Amino acid sequence: MPLDIRDLEQVPPLDGELAARLADVDFPTLGHYLEEGFCDPALRRVAGRGRLVGRAVTVRITATDSTLLHHAASLVGPGDVVVVDCGGDRRHAPLGEVVVHALAARGAAGAVVDGVCTDIGALREVGLPVHAYGTSLLTTKLHGIADGSLNAPVSCGGVAVRAGDLVLGDDNGLLVAPAARLAAVLDEALADDAEEPGLIAALHRGDRLGTLTGATRTVENLLRPDPTTA
Secondary structure, three states, X not given: OOEEEOOHHHOOOOOHHHHHHHOOOOHHHHOOOOOOOEOOOOOEEEEOOOOEEEEEEEEEOOOOEOHHHHHHHOOOOOOEEEEEEOOOOOOOEOEOHHXXXXXXXXXXXEEEEEOEEOOHHHHHHHOOOEEEOEEOOOEOEOOOOOOEEEOOOEEEOOEEEOOOXXXXXXXXXXXXXXHHHHHHHHHHHHHHHHHXXXXXXXXXXXXXXXXXXXXXXXXXXXXXXXXXXX
């Protein structure tokens, strides 16, 4: 396939207010309201701490060539998360110490590799959030192969990712979704988080979880005979 290079200036900018509010929510709470956009749980955080919130900058490379990733690292800015589609390869590491320093120097928020990374000790020292399937000694090269894309749709962790999507990550995993989809459930998720301490306190006072959440009543209703079939 030929190179598909799309202008980063055409990608929707990061909504700073929405990003700040998302940073306050417990990401697993969003899992109460959404079903799509959750990456393969095996795609784990290998470096960095805290909650990752940023705008996806998408890169697709071939298994052995990271030329496009080096180019993308020169273009990103504050709040960007580089999402790398390696075409299914999990042997060659396209991201290591130098690339992570390049991203950090430009203020990027993090990186997600649908593959493996290298220089894990250095990555942890830099502290930039990085998610990957693992590590490898075998690295990509700068072959300059005319195959790949920048800011075109990619696949990462089984999820279709478009440039400009929001990337949320922590030690539990990754969620990638359009900003509007996340904004639509954010108020409910934040309200749930605000209620959770009271719920936990009630449990330790002796209340039962099923009673508090209504699950027990639902089960009782399910067990009640249907008068229409009697």
